[in-house]
Amino acid sequence: MSRNALKMVTIGGGSSYTPELIEGYIKRQDQLPIKEIWLVDIPEGEKKLNIVGNMAKRMVKAAGLDWEVHLTLDRREALKDADFVSTQFRVGLLEARVKDERIPGSYGLLGQETNGAGGIFKAFRTVPIILDIVKDMKELCPDAWLINFTNPSGMITEAIQQYGKWDKVIGLCNVPVMAMMNEPATIGKELKDLTYKFAGIDHFHWHRVWDNSGKEVTMDIINKMYDGSETGLPKNIFDVKFFREQLNQMKMIPCGYHRYYYRQTEMLNHSLEEFDQNKTRAQEVMRIEHELFTLYQDPNLDHKPKQLAERGGAHYSDAACEAIASIYGDKKTHMVVSTLNRGALPDLPSDHTVEVSSIITASGALPLTFGHFQPAERGWIQLMKNMELVIDEAAVTGDYGLALQAFIMNPLIPSGQAAKDLLDEMLVANKKYLPQFADKIKELEGQGVTVHDQVAATIDEHIGQI
Template sequence: MSHSALKLVTIGGGSSYTPELIEGFIKRQDQLPIKEIWLVDIPEGEKKLQIVGAMAKRMVKAAGLDWTVHLTLDRREALKDADFVSTQFRVGLLEARVKDERIPGYYGMLGQETNGAGGIFKAFRTVPVILDIVKDMKELCPNAWLINFTNPSGMITEAIRTYGHWDKVIGLCNVPVNAMLSEPATIGKTREELTYKFAGIDHFHWHRVWDNTGREVTMDILKAMYAGRDGGLPKNIFDVQFFREQVDQMKMIPCAYHRYYYREEEMLKHSLDEWQGVGTRAQQVMQIEHELFQLYQDPNLDHKPAQLAQRGGAHYSDAACEAIASIYGDKHTHMVVSTLNQGAIPDLPEDHVVEVSAVISASGALPIAFGRFQPAERGWLQLMKNMELVIDEAAATGDYGLALQAFTMNPMITSGQRAKDMLDEMLVANEKDLPQFAGKIKALKAAGVTVHDEVAAHIDEHIGQI
């Protein structure tokens, strides 16, 4: 890695999160000798790339920096000799997310971006693309670090290592960041006064906390949350309390996404209510995105607007900048990342990706040992991690039997004929983004499988919106 001038590449550069990424780099201008930033997108994302790219240039200029911001649809040109590559793309754009949420709802099941059938299909669409990117990186920037925050982040990071055979990768998520930003104040502390230990997998982890005298304060934070103090719930998750007796027994703080598993009935009801009423989260996000891009087009706007916090992924991009600065500057920062287990969680194999507290330095992520879980958490974790492995293998190979296995294992999906029908419809609906399943999709269409009118209507309604 050159230590004089850095070339940073962001794939999915037209994302509404990009201004936060640029802000994060500007904030760390003394730590990172940046020379050029390349924002890469695909033809369908070109309009957004131009808007957000022009804004990125204004932000850099307003900060008085001489960085060059390049906008391109040519990924290979961007990747050549890159030092750091960050990935924040959405295969199939928001229309694909609408399918992930509307189709399961039609079958009476939960449609969600990274959980249930929607999460499985997001992985199916994303894995072939990320493996393609890794292939390009091996040729064009073999020494670069890959910082992934494309969801489902844990599964994508696992695929990069297992099927891409690329070791210089760190997966990021904003859920632990939100927790560490909001929890300390609930007990009158600052982040600096607390020690955090996280363990699990992406969107399925637990954590414990100690104060600066060495006393564990996990239960104090939980008590404060039950007293109504904000514990950092992401914008995209319906707020239903965990059962107090359950968390008292586990003596750990579950991540926000555990609501989909610990309060499945209530979360499903809320999801179906939105499905029938205001529209699914993807449909709401389209509205937020539309408003953000209207703002981004203002030639006078040269800073990140407050409205970006309404997106569920706030603080994602800043975490990516911190990971890059920590690797480049050998900072030994504590971060929660998806990385190789290496014994941090003895309940899972050491050669699989987990999400844990780690020290980030020039050598990447050094996971911090968490120890064994109790049977309840261990059982959940082993089921969910093994399901992820099945999803990744199905995504990498296009094996329909494995896709069915993943659907059967997933706690959000009621297994049986209805689940198989839902799988088949989702395969057909995502045809253009699932080359690995092409043969099976052709056979399904020949057998008469189609996308239901209700779903098709909602997808069509949003096509063409910025």
């Protein structure tokens, strides 16, 4: 590591989140001796890269810093001798998200970015790309740390560790960050006066909380969840309350994404209402992104706009900056990250990725022991983790049988012929980004599998708005 002249690389640099990343670096200018920031994207993202890259340059200049900000489509040039690499890309751009929402919805199933069929296909598209990035890093910056907040973050981090054989990686999610930002005030406390312990996997974790006298206050926060207090639910999740009796029994706070499983019927009905009204989340994100990039083009804008908080992934980038600063400075910061289990969750294998409270040091994440789950949570976490392992293996190998297994295992996809039909249609719809499944896709197309007309028309309508 070049201790006094850090080279920072962001893959997916044209993302609307980049201004928050730059802001996070600027806030930590005394902790991180940055010399170069490289923002990398692909040709399809060049326009956005130039817009957001020029804004990044204005932000750095306004802060009075002499950092060099480089914009490039050449990933290998950027990675050469990098110290920290962050990843925030979407394979297939928003077009792929439209398909992840619209195609399952046409089968009467949930269309969502990281859950159900959409989440599985996002992993199928993304895992091969992240492994290519790791391959380049091994050659060009073998001492660099990889900070991943490309979704589905847990599965991507798992693939990096298990298939990329890259240990210097931390996976991040904004969901725990938002909980810790919002929950303390509901019980009249500050975060510094509380101890949080999170355990599970990305988008499927629980947490408990204690105050500085050692008293557990988890149930105090749960009580506040039912009086209208703001507890940090992500913007992209419909707010239906958990069953109070269930939380009283588990005495833990589920993350917002548990709604898709604990209140599956209500969440599905809401998703299908949006589908019928052509008001899916992809459309909302398109609207927000259009507004953001219009703002970013203002030559006088040199700070992160407040509208970015509506994007759904607020605080991802700042968490990435804190992880980087903690590794560089051996700060021993408490963060919730995806990392190797190492016994923190004894109900899961020690050599696989979990999302847990950890201490971030110069050697990476040191996970804090959580202990055994009760039978209900143990059953859920073991099913979901093993499903993730099947998804990752299918993404790496292109094994159609494993892809089908993942669909059958997923609690949000009723098993049967319709599940197989949905899998086949989504494979064909995503063929541009699934070379590992090329032979099977060719076979399916030979059998006449297509994206059926009504769905294809509404997808085209959505994509026309991107």
